[in-house]
Amino acid sequence: MKKKIIMLVAAFSVFAGVVSASSINGDYKGNSIVKVKVNGNFVNSDVPGINLDGTTMLPVRAISEALGAEVKWDQNTYTASISSSPRSSSANEDIRNIKMYSKLAEQYKRIIVLGDAIANLSNMLSYSETAIMNDVDNAKVLANATKQINNAVNMYNTTMETTNAVKKEAESSNIEGAYMYDAELIFKEYSDGINYFKESYKGLEKLAQQKSEANFNIYFDNRTKGFDILTDNRYYANERYFEYYNKIQNY
Structure with missing residues (x-):
């Protein structure tokens, strides 16, 4: 009994x-x-x-x-x-899948944050142009712009490194739906955006030396192109983040 x-x-x-x-x-x-x-x-x-x-x-x-x-x-x-009781093999597999999906969601979140940081260069360049046109300390304005562009480049390199590591882990996991096939394209577009902002900065340097329509157009056209590229690709990264977020929520 x-x-x-x-x-x-x-x-x-x-x-x-x-x-x-x-x-x-x-x-x-x-x-x-x-x-x-x-x-x-x-x-x-x-x-x-x-x-x-x-x-x-x-x-x-x-x-x-x-x-x-x-x-x-x-x-x-x-x-x-x-x-x-020990976990069943299916339970262990579920935990493994959720951990991988969480890593992917978190990495796409980092990519979104990177995109926001690069896109913010557009605002910084706009403020810098206003300061230069109003004859504020040009050397100080340009130095600050250079610093922020360099910070964005460093963040880009760091985020790309961690993304490549997660991408490699996802590919080797053989978990259904675990991949970052579009990460390479997003980073290429982010890189193009940074390069447009660098060209916009060169326009600012020329504008600081001579306030002309031609120099203004170099600054403005490149800033606009850079921002447009970042807007589109942040949207793609956001879609992928929610794809993995929903996978976790629906498990």
Whole structure:
């Protein structure tokens, strides 16, 4: 005959509702009964959970078995042993897939952030043009523009390096739907955007020396082309991010 085990369980996904004084769930041997839920489902057992002097006591066998664990009772040593079942191969595969999809989603998020940083060069160049046209300290304005362009280039190189690592891992995982086939194209377009902004900067340098329509057009046309490229490719990266985000949510 199974030994009825009553022990304090303070782990797992267990929710116990406790009330003081006379319990709305009734009493068991003078103690208020506590209802127990495991993962949203009520657990029934021969001996209910109780509130004993302010401490919640729950039936460990019923809760453990509801969580898929095995409980054994040793009459000789008065010891209750709980053993959780090893994950099935399908469960391990699910975890592996979710981890990979999470990495891909996170990497596309980094690519989006990179795109935002490069696109912001357009605003910086616009502010710089306004400052130059108003004869603000041109040397300082151009130095700041150079610094921000260099920062964007460094961020581009770092993000491309981490992307290549994740791309290689995804390809070798043989997980269905795990790939970054468009990453190379996005980075090429990002690179083109940076180059347009560099040409726009050269227009600013010339504008600082001579305020002419031709120099303004070099600055403006290249800035516009760079921004347009970044807008399109940030959209593609965003689509891919949500593709993997939804894969995780729908698992």
